[in-house]
Amino acid sequence: MGFDATVVRAQFPILDQQVNGKPLVYLDSAASAQKPQMVLDTMSSAYSQTYANVHRGLHYLSEASTDAYEAVRGKVAHLIGARSEKEIVFTSGATMALNLIAHCYGNTNLGEGDEVLISVADHHANIVPWHLLGGRVGSKTVAAPVDADGSFNMEQFKAHITPRTKIISVPHVSNVLGTVFPIAAIAALAHENGAICIVDGCQGVTHLPVNVTDLGCDFYVFSGHKLYGPSGIGVCWGRSEIWAGLPPFLGGGDMIDDVKTDRSTYAEPPLRFEAGTPPIVECIGLGAAVDFVQQIGMANLRDHEMDMLRYGHQRLASVQGLNFIGMAADKSGVISFTLDAAHPHDISTLIDQDGVAIRAGHHCAQPLMKFYGLGSTARASVGVYTQESDFDVLAEALEKVNRIFG
Ligand code: PMP
Helix, strand or coil: CCCCHHHHHCCCHHHCCEECCEECEECECCCCCCCCHHHHHHHHHHHHHHCCCCCCCCCHHHHHHHHHHHHHHHHHHHHHCCCCHHHEEEECCHHHHHHHHHHHHHHHHCCCCCEEEEECCCCHHHCHHHHHHHHHHCCEEEEECCCCCCCCCHHHHHHCCCCCEEEEEEECECCCCCEECCHHHHHHHHHHCCCEEEEECCCCCCCCCCCHHHHCCCEEEEEHHHCCCCCCCEEEEECHHHHHCCCCCCCCCCCEEEECCCCEEECCCCHHHCCCCCCHHHHHHHHHHHHHHHHHCHHHHHHHHHHHHHHHHHHHCCCCCEEEECCCCCECCEEEEEECCECHHHHHHHHHCCCEECEEECCCCHHHHHHCCCCCEEEEECCCCCCHHHHHHHHHHHHHHHHHHC
16 A cells, blocks of 8 residues: 555544644654554444453353454564564563563573663663562663764674673664664674573564564564554564573463462463453554554555654754754654753643644653753654644744743
8 A cells, every 4th residue: 555644644533633722733652652543443343342351251252352362463473573473472561571571581591790781772661670680680781872963883882792791672763862773783793692682662663664583683572552552552572482481470360271279380472471361452452553554564654754754853953942862874753852942841831832742851761861961852753644744833833932931
């Protein structure tokens, strides 16, 4: 299917509204993307026509619900180029997925003095689970810097690898800088050094075609709500051979093989890692979101977003006193900036009066803010429905902020 921006945008009912008397300009998709009608319809019909608990019942609705839930594994596997749908573990989101890996892989494979190498540009979701792991097993978290312009620096990164490095965990795309990390090279580096490579794909799979097999990483995680799906559902992809050797994360229904009062044995992956009633309809909604992006084509989606990003940079560059934070050559999804005249929180609050939604704050990336000597930035982020006029309105609203503070 060719890409028709107007047709795509019309599928998002929420965008067709006024905020503070102005047409909504939604530039906060990196925090959470809006949902197309087909996701809303799919979830509504799952609740109104096929809802029942999964994996347990032997009645019609339970089987229909189970089939719909399980079908999403195949859709996700196809989207990210996994070799098998059995490699797809559903979680409540990327945060849960990274905590799951830190527990299941980290507790088993890391010990006192072992190291987890991350980037200073990581989101807290890919930092704090490693600190918690350190509290359990005595491992350390080491962060490699990025260049001043936000580019990934391979030499610097390599310099942080030691014989104790057991895990390299990096973002595919930084949620603040937009920097695209060279995952294939990082995964190869990890393996040369006897480590595994984990990718926080929250801002990756949402903007770029992804093939985990080609990337060569060991785990790739993301959240459904940033991929036009619902919140409460996420994906933890891992290699079959790694999953096979890992103990469960949480215990309960659905993840067992046999339970006695004094001990239990566990199901094969992926169910071993999905204890309890899962977010059934959210998962089915994620399946519709995957269908949505597949129908558009990830390459078309990326090209459209790159056009919007180029236009956004060009348009915002004309705003007096605006400084871009993160100008790596390979950049995706977000434009972070500060304005000489006003604090990011004031910017965000003021431009909301013009119907413009952007993010302001530390973006759950406090180490990166400290690295740049900043408390916070403003961030405009793009999605499949972003249009050039969104940046025109943003630029005019920022000029207004300049006049108020100037
Ligand atoms: N990693 C990155 C790069 C993110 O942008 C986010 C969300 N802002 C997360 C992890 C955490 O995602 P969630 O809160 O959906 O688990």
